[in-house]
Amino acid sequence: MRKMKAAASLKYLLLLFLFLPGKWAIAQQTAQPVSESPNAPFTLKNGDRVVFLGNSLFENDYQYGYLELALTTHFPDRDVTFRNLGWAGDNVYGVARSTITNPPTGYELLMEHLTKTQPTVVFLAFGGIEAQDGEAGLPVFREGLLKLLDKIDQLGAKAILLSPIPVLSTDTIAHKAKNNALLEIYSSAIAKIASERGKRFIDLYKPVQELSKTVAITENGIHLNETGYYYLANILEKSLGLAPRTETVSINISKTGAEASTPAKMMNAGKNAATLTFTMDEKYLPLPQPAGLAEKTTNARVLKVTGLKKGFYKLTTENQEVVTASAKEWENGVLIQQGPSFNQVNEIRHMILKKNDLFFFQYRPPNTTYILGFRSYEQGRHVKGLEEQSFIIKWLESQVALNRAPRSSVYQLTLLK
Template identity: 65%
Template sequence: MRKLKATATLGTILLILLTLPNGRALAQNKPQSPAQTANAPFELKDGDRVVFLGNSLFENDFQYGYLELALTTRFPDRFVTFRNLGWTGDNVFGDARSTFTNPPTAYEHLMNQLTQAKPTLVFLGYGGVEAQEGEAGLPRFKEGLTKLLDKIDQLGAQTILLSPIPVVAFDSSQNVTQRNAMLERYAAEIAKTAAERGKRFIDLYKPIQELSRKAPILENGVHLNETGYYHLATILEKGLGLAPSGQTVTINVGKNGAEAAAPVRVLDAGKENSTVKFTMDESYLPLPLPEQDPETGTVVSDGRTLKITGLKKGFYTLTADNDEVVTASAKQWAEGVPIRQGASYTQAEQLRQMILKKNELFYFQYRPLNQTYILGFRSYEQGRHVKGLEEQNILIKWLESQIALTRQPQSKVYSLTLLK
C-alpha cells in the first residue's frame, strides 16, 4: 500500500488559482471513437483520458509514476490526462472499496469512480486477489470481469487487459508454487476473455517472473519495488507494440571530419578531431533510472547508447549544453557508452515529480482520509468539505498544464572533448 503524505492546503489552492493559465488544460476531455481493435497500432490521441483500474499493481505506482510517465513521454505532442483508480486488495466487484459506507455498495463505488473519471482508455489490472479463491472462484471472476468490461464499453472507452504478476518466495513456503499456478490460470482466463471480446491483452506474468530471477524487483515477494515498476513500464511499452525506447546512435570520426545519420547532426569536428559537437533530435524523453540497491548492486540500463568510432587514444568527456554527462576512453566510445544521466534525464525526472504531485492530489480527492464524514453516511457532519475536494481540480488541471509544457524533449548541443 502506498505511503500517505499531507495534501495541499486551501491557501496553496488559492495561490495557484491566481496564477492559473487559461487554455487547453481547462478543456473537457471527450471520449474518442470508434474503439481500437486488439491488433490495431496503439496510440494516444489528443484529449484522451487514460484510467488505471485495478488492485495494488496500480495503486503502488502512485509512489513512482513510471507507468504514466512512459505513456506521457511517448506521445509528447498529445494532450493526454491520466487517473489512477488502483486500490490495494481490490477485485472486479470493488469489494476493497467498501471501507466507509454501505449503501452505496462497494460495487456502486467502483462504478461511480470509473464513470466520474470519464475514461477513453482503461488499463484493467485484476485477477491477483481473485486467484486466491482457486479454481472454484473462476466462474465468479469471469462474471465480474464481463460486467466490468460491459460498463467500460458503455462509457465508450477502450480497454486493455493486463495479467496478474507472480509472487516470489523468500523462504521455503510450499504455497508459492500453488499460488503462482493459480495466478497463471487466471491470467489465461483474462487472455481468453480479451480474445473473445476483441480487446488487447498484455501478459505481465512471464516477463516479471523472468526478471525476478535476475534482480530483486519485488518487495515482500508480492509487490513491485521501484526497479520493478521501471521494468513494468518497459514491459507495457513492448506489449503495446511501441518501438524499444533504447537506441544506439553512431558518429564516425575520420580525417575529413565526422559523419552521422539521423537523429544526430554533426555541427563541428575540432582540430585533429579532438572535439566533436553535435545535436541529437530526441523523439521523447527517457525514463529516469530507479535508485540502485546498494546491497544487491542492481543496475538498470535503458538502452540509450552513444557509439563514436575513429577517436584517437585518450579519454573523452561528453557534455550537454556544457553540463558534464559521462567520461570514457576512446575504446569505450567505440564499443558504445550507455547514457544514463544528463539534461534529458533531469527534465524527465522533473516531469515525473509533477506527475507524482498531481496523482497525490487526485488520490486525496477521490478517497480522502475522512471520507466517511465527507462522502459517506456521516456526511451530514462534514459534507461541506466536498466543495474543498472539488477545488482540488484547479491544482490538478494546473499541474497537467505544466506536465504538457515539460514533456517535450528540448534541443541540446552535445560536445565530446579530449581530456588533456
C-alpha cells in the same frame, strides 16, 4: 499517510456541474462500444483519458509514477489525462471499497469512480485477489469481469486487460507454487475473456517471473518496489508495441572530417577531433532507472565514436559533465545516463507524483465516510475543499504538457590532456 498540499477556488466549476448532470447521464446511456482490434498498433490521441483500474498493482505506482511517465513521454505531442483508480485488495466487484461506507456498496463506488473519470482508455489489473478463491471462484470472477467490460463499453472506452503478476516469495515453496498455479489459471481466464471480447491482453505473469530471477523487483515477494515498476513500465511499452525509446548514435571521424548518424548533427565537421561539437535531437525522453539499480539497462542512448586518437574524452553539455571514457570505450559505445534530458524527465515525474497525490486525496480522502459517505452530514462541508484541488491538478498537468517533449541539446566531446 499522504498529505494535502494546497487548495484553490472552484466556484465556477461547481456551477457547471450543477447544470450538467442530466445531460451527462443521457450521454452515458447512449454511448456505444468502441470498435477496436487487439492487434492494432496502440496509440493515444488528443483528448484521451487513460484510467488505471485494479488492485495494489496500480495503487502502489502512486509512489513511483512510472506507468504514467512511460505513456506520457511516448506521446509527447498528445494531450492525454491520466487517473489512477487502483485500490489495494480490490476485485472486480469493488470489495475493498465497501469497507469505507455502505451504502453505497463497494460495487456502486467502483462504478461511480470509473464513470466520473470519463475514460476513453482503461487498463484493467484484476485477478490477483480473486485467485485466492481457487478454481471454484472462476465463474464469479468471469461474471464480474464481463460486467465491468460491459460498463467500459457503455462509457465508450477501450479496455486493455492485464494478467496478475506471480507471487515471488511466501512462507514455503509449496505455498508459493500453489498460489502461482492459481494465478496462472486466472491469467489464462483473463486472456480468454479478452479474446472473446476482442480486447487487448497483456501478459505480465511470465515476463515478471523471468525478470525476478535476476533482479530484486518486490519489497515483500508480492508487491513491486521501485525497480519493479521501472521494469513493469518497460514490459508495458514492449507489450503495447511501442517503439524503442533509444537508438545508437554514431559519429565517424575520418581524414575528411566527422559525420554523424541521425538524430545527431555535427556542428564542427573538421579534421581536428580533439573537440567535437554536435547536437542530439531525441524522439522520446528517456525513462530514468531507479537510483539504487546497479545494473546498467539498455533504456538509455548509446553514443559510439570511431576514429578517435588514443586517450580519454569527456562528454559535456550545458556546462555539465555527462560521462568520460577512453577512445576504445567510445568506439564500442557508451551509455548516456545523465544530462539535460534526464533532468527534464525527472522534473516531469516529480510533477506527475504531485498531481497524483492531490487526486488520491480528492477521490478517497481520509475520513471518507464522514465527508463523502453516509455520515457526510457531519463533515460534508469539506467536499468543497476537495473539489477545489482540481485547479492545482490541472495546473500541474499543464506543466507536464509544456515539458514532455524532448529538447535539442549541444554536446562537446573533448580530449583530456
